[in-house]
Amino acid sequence: MSEQALVRFDVEDGIGVITVDYPPVNALGPGVPEGIIAALEKGEAEPNVKAMVLMGAGRTFIAGADIRQFGKPRPVLPRRTYDVLDQGTKPIVAAIHGFALGGGLENALACNYRIAVSSAKVGLPEVNIGILPGGGGTQRLPRLIGPKAAMEMIVSGRHVPAPEAKTLGIIDEIVAGKDLRAEAIAYAKTIADRRPLPRVRDSSEKLAQAKGDPGMFEGMRKSIARRARNQIAPYHCIAAVEAACSQAFDDGIKTERRLFGELENSDQAKGMRYAFFAEREVARIPGIGKDIALPPMKNIAVVGAGTMGGGIAMSLADFGHNVKIVDATPEVLAKGMQRIQDNYAISVKRGSLKQEEMDRRVPRIHPVERLEDIADSDIVIEAVFEEMPVKKEVFAKLDRIVKPGALLMTNSSALDIDEIASVTKRPELVCGAHFFSPANVMKLLEVVAGAKSAPTTLATAMKMGRDIGKLAAYAGNCDGFVANRSRAPFGTEMVLMAEEGALPEQVDKVMVDFGYPMGPFAVGDLAGLDIGYASRRRRAAADPNFRKLPVPDRLVEMGRYGQKTLAGWYRYEKGDRTPHPDPEVKRIIAEVAKDMGIQQRSFTDEEILRRLLFASVNEACKILEEGKALRASDIDVMWLHGFGFPRYRGGLMFWADQIGVAEVHRQIEEWHQRYGARWKPANLLRELAQSGGSFRDAKKI
Numbered sequence: 001m002s003e004q005a006l007v008r009f010d011v012e013d014g015i016g017v018i019t020v021d022y023p024p025v026n027a028l029g030p031g032v033p034e035g036i037i038a039a040l041e042k043g044e045a046e047p048n049v050k051a052m053v054l055m056g057a058g059r060t061f062i063a064g065a066d067i068r069q070f071g072k073p074r075p076v077l078p079r080r081t082y083d084v085l086d087q088g089t090k091p092i093v094a095a096i097h098g099f100a101l102g103g104g105l106e107n108a109l110a111c112n113y114r115i116a117v118s119s120a121k122v123g124l125p126e127v128n129i130g131i132l133p134g135g136g137g138t139q140r141l142p143r144l145i146g147p148k149a150a151m152e153m154i155v156s157g158r159h160v161p162a163p164e165a166k167t168l169g170i171i172d173e174i175v176a177g178k179d180l181r182a183e184a185i186a187y188a189k190t191i192a193d194r195r196p197l198p199r200v201r202d203s204s205e206k207l208a209q210a211k212g213d214p215g216m217f218e219g220m221r222k223s224i225a226r227r228a229r230n231q232i233a234p235y236h237c238i239a240a241v242e243a244a245c246s247q248a249f250d251d252g253i254k255t256e257r258r259l260f261g262e263l264e265n266s267d268q269a270k271g272m273r274y275a276f277f278a279e280r281e282v283a284r285i286p287g288i289g290k291d292i293a294l295p296p297m298k299n300i301a302v303v304g305a306g307t308m309g310g311g312i313a314m315s316l317a318d319f320g321h322n323v324k325i326v327d328a329t330p331e332v333l334a335k336g337m338q339r340i341q342d343n344y345a346i347s348v349k350r351g352s353l354k355q356e357e358m359d360r361r362v363p364r365i366h367p368v369e370r371l372e373d374i375a376d377s378d379i380v381i382e383a384v385f386e387e388m389p390v391k392k393e394v395f396a397k398l399d400r401i402v403k404p405g406a407l408l409m410t411n412s413s414a415l416d417i418d419e420i421a422s423v424t425k426r427p428e429l430v431c432g433a434h435f436f437s438p439a440n441v442m443k444l445l446e447v448v449a450g451a452k453s454a455p456t457t458l459a460t461a462m463k464m465g466r467d468i469g470k471l472a473a474y475a476g477n478c479d480g481f482v483a484n485r486s487r488a489p490f491g492t493e494m495v496l497m498a499e500e501g502a503l504p505e506q507v508d509k510v511m512v513d514f515g516y517p518m519g520p521f522a523v524g525d526l527a528g529l530d531i532g533y534a535s536r537r538r539r540a541a542a543d544p545n546f547r548k549l550p551v552p553d554r555l556v557e558m559g560r561y562g563q564k565t566l567a568g569w570y571r572y573e574k575g576d577r578t579p580h581p582d583p584e585v586k587r588i589i590a591e592v593a594k595d596m597g598i599q600q601r602s603f604t605d606e607e608i609l610r611r612l613l614f615a616s617v618n619e620a621c622k623i624l625e626e627g628k629a630l631r632a633s634d635i636d637v638m639w640l641h642g643f644g645f646p647r648y649r650g651g652l653m654f655w656a657d658q659i660g661v662a663e664v665h666r667q668i669e670e671w672h673q674r675y676g677a678r679w680k681p682a683n684l685l686r687e688l689a690q691s692g693g694s695f696r697d698a699k700k701i
C-alpha cells in the first residue's frame with residue numbers, strides 16, 4: 001500500500017488533517033512514518049494551512065510501532081516523525097480515540113496539543129513486550145506529567161483511561177467524540193494562532209520533582225523487585241526516566257536509544273513478543289471463521305456454587321453479565337453466595353476493587369433454588385463435583401429441563417466430554433469450558449471439543465471466554481485435556497526426583513530462579529496435597545499401571561495436607577505462609593527410597609530444570625501429534641496463563657525451541673535409555689529432530 005493510502009492528508013477550513021489508515025490498529029508499520037512526515041511537510045508548505053490534526057481512521061488512534069517489524073532489519077529513516085513534529089511551525093493537535101499506545105502516544109506527545117474522546121486509552125506498554133518506549137516517551141512524558149507518574153505508567157505499561165490522562169496532564173481536552181474529526185478541526189482553530197507553540201521537550205519544571213524526591217527511582221526498583229525478578233526491561237525503563245531528570249533532552253534521547261537497542265533483540269523481548277502474538281493466534285480455530293453466526297449468550301447460568309462455580313459466576317458478573325447460580329440445597333447455595341460476597345469483600349479490603357463496583361457486581365449473581373429456574377438459559381456452565389456419575393446425572397437433568405438450543409458446558413478438568421454428552425440428546429451443543437482456579441482470577445479458559453461439539457458451540461464458548469477477559473484456548477478431548485495433561489509429567493518428575501534425592505527446597509529454588517513466582521512443591525502445599533491424593537486414588541482405581549507416588553501419599557496419610565495443616569512438603573508457622581524445609585519430610589523420602597530400593601543421589605540445577613520441563617515438552621509433542629492442540633503456541637499460552645510460566649521466556653515450547661529440538665530429543669532419548677518407557681520420545685519430537693524442524697511449526701502428524 002502506498003504511503004499516501006496508509007496516511008491521508010486533506011485540508012478543511014484551513015486545517016490540515018493527517019489520517020493514519022493502516023488496519024487493524026494503525027500501527028507504525030513500513031510506510032506509515034514516511035506517510036506522516038510527508039503529510040506534515042505538505043501542511044507546513046501549504047500557506048492556507050493554519051494548523052494540523054493527527055488522527056487515526058477506523059477504531060483507533062495509533063497503537064504503536066508495528067511489533068511484527070521488531071528483530072527484523074528496518075530502514076533507518078533520516079528523520080523520525082517525533083523530530084519533524086517538534087520542528088513544526090504550525091500547531092498540531094493529536095485527536096485520540098481507541099488507543100494511543102507506544103509510538104502512538106509518543107507521536108501525540110510530540111504534538112502541541114492532545115484531545116481525546118472519554119473512552120480512549122493512552123499508554124506506553126512497551127515493557128510488556130520486553131522493551132521500553134523508543135520514540136522519546138521516556139523523555140517527554142516525565143516533562144509533561146512529572147517523573148513519578150511517568151515512571152509508574154512506563155514501568156507498569158498500563159493503559160490509562162482518557163479522563164485520568166486528562167487529570168495527569170497528558171490530555172488537554174476531552175471531547176464528545178460524536179464526530180471526532182469535526183471536533184478536532186474546531187479545536188485546532190481555537191489554538192491556531194497561539195504562540196509560542198507548546199513543545200513538551202522544552203518544558204522541564206515538572207522534572208524538579210526528582211530533586212525533591214531523589215529516592216523515587218531506587219524506591220521504584222525496590223517496589224518491583226518481586227514481580228520483575230530476572231527481567232531487564234522494567235529496570236531500563238526506570239534508568240531512562242532517571243536520565244530525563246539528569247540529562248538535557250537530546251542527551252536523554254540518546255540514552256533512551258541506547259537502552260532500547262540493548263533490549264530490542266534480547267531473548268526476553270523475543271519471548272514476550274512471541275507471547276503477544278501467541279495470545280492473539282490462540283483465538284483462531286481453523287475452519288471456524290470470525291464471522292460465524294453465533295447463538296445468543298444473554299442468559300447464562302452456573303450449576304454448582306462451590307469454589308469453582310462461585311468463581312465462574314464472579315467472572316461473568318465482573319464483565320457485566322447477569323448470571324443465575326443454583327446448587328443442590330438452599331444451604332449449600334447460601335454458603336456459596338456467602339463465599340462470593342467474602343471474596344469480593346477481600347478485594348475491596350485489599351484496594352483492588354472499589355466498594356461501589358462490588359455493589360454493582362454482587363446483584364448480578366442471582367441465586368435460584370431449582371434447576372427449573374434456569375430453563376430459559378442460553379448457556380449453562382456445570383461446575384459440580386468432579387465425579388463422572390454426578391456429572392452425568394446433572395447433564396441428563398439439564399438436557400430435560402433447559403430449553404432446546406441452549407448450550408451445556410462442563411467445567412470438568414479432566415473427565416471425558418463425550419461420555420458426559422452421551423446422556424443428552426444435544427451432544428452437538430455440549431463442550432468443555434474448563435476454568436482454572438481461582439476462576440475469577442486465572443485468565444486461561446480451555447474450550448474442550450467433544451467428538452460431536454458443533455463449530456458454533458465451540459465458537460460460542462471461545463467468544464464467551466473473550467467477553468469475560470479470558471484467554472480462551474481450544475483443546476481436544478483426552479485425559480486432562482491439553483493444559484493439565486501437558487503439566488502432569490512435570491508433577492510426576494518432581495516427585496520422582498525427590499525419591500531419587502533432590503530436596504523440595506532445591507527443586508523450588510531452581511524453578512523460582514527460572515522465573516516462576518513459586519516453586520512446585522510450595523504450590524502443592526498451597527493448593528492442598530489432599531486434592532492430588534484424591535485424584536491419584538481415582539486414577540489408580542481406573543488404571544492398574546498408574547505409577548503410585550508413595551511419598552506424597554504418605555504425607556497425606558500422615559495428615560500433612562500442606563499450608564492448611566501447617567505441614568506438607570514444608571513446615572509452616574501459624575499465620576505465616578513461608579515454607580520451612582522439614583527434616584521429617586527428608587526422613588520420609590529417604591525411608592520410601594530405601595523401601596523402593598532407590599539409590600539416592602545429588603542433582604544439578606540444570607538436570608532438575610530439564611527433567612521437569614522436558615517431560616512436559618515430550619507430552620506436549622504427543623498432544624500436538626494427536627491433534628488435541630492446534631499449535632505449540634496455544635500450549636504456551638496455557639502455560640503462561642494457567643501455570644505461571646515466566647512470560648519473558650515466551651512459553652514452554654518457545655523456551656524448548658531456544659535450546660533446540662535436537663538437544664531436547666537427545667536428552668530425552670538418554671533418559672529413555674536410563675528411566676524407561678515414560679521417557680520414550682514422542683514420534684513428533686523424533687521427526688522434528690530428524691527433519692531439523694522447530695516446535696514452533698509443530699502440527700498434527
Ligand code: T1G
Binds near residue numbers: 025099104133134
Ligand atoms: N503491531 C502489530 N500488530 C498489532 C499491534 C502492533 N503494535 N497491535 C495490535 N496488532 C494486531 C494484533 O496482532 C491483531 O492481529 C490485531 O492487531 C488486533 O489486535 C517506538 C517501540 C491495541 C490494545 O504494545 O495492546 O510502539 O490477530 O486482537 O484486543 O516506543 O492490540 O487480528 O492478525 O490485540 O482490540 C507498543 C499492542 C508497540 C500495543 C487492541 N504498542 N497492541 O487490542 O485487538 S512498541 C503496543 C495491543 C512501540 C515505540 C515502541 C492491542 C490493542 P490479528 P488485538 P484488541
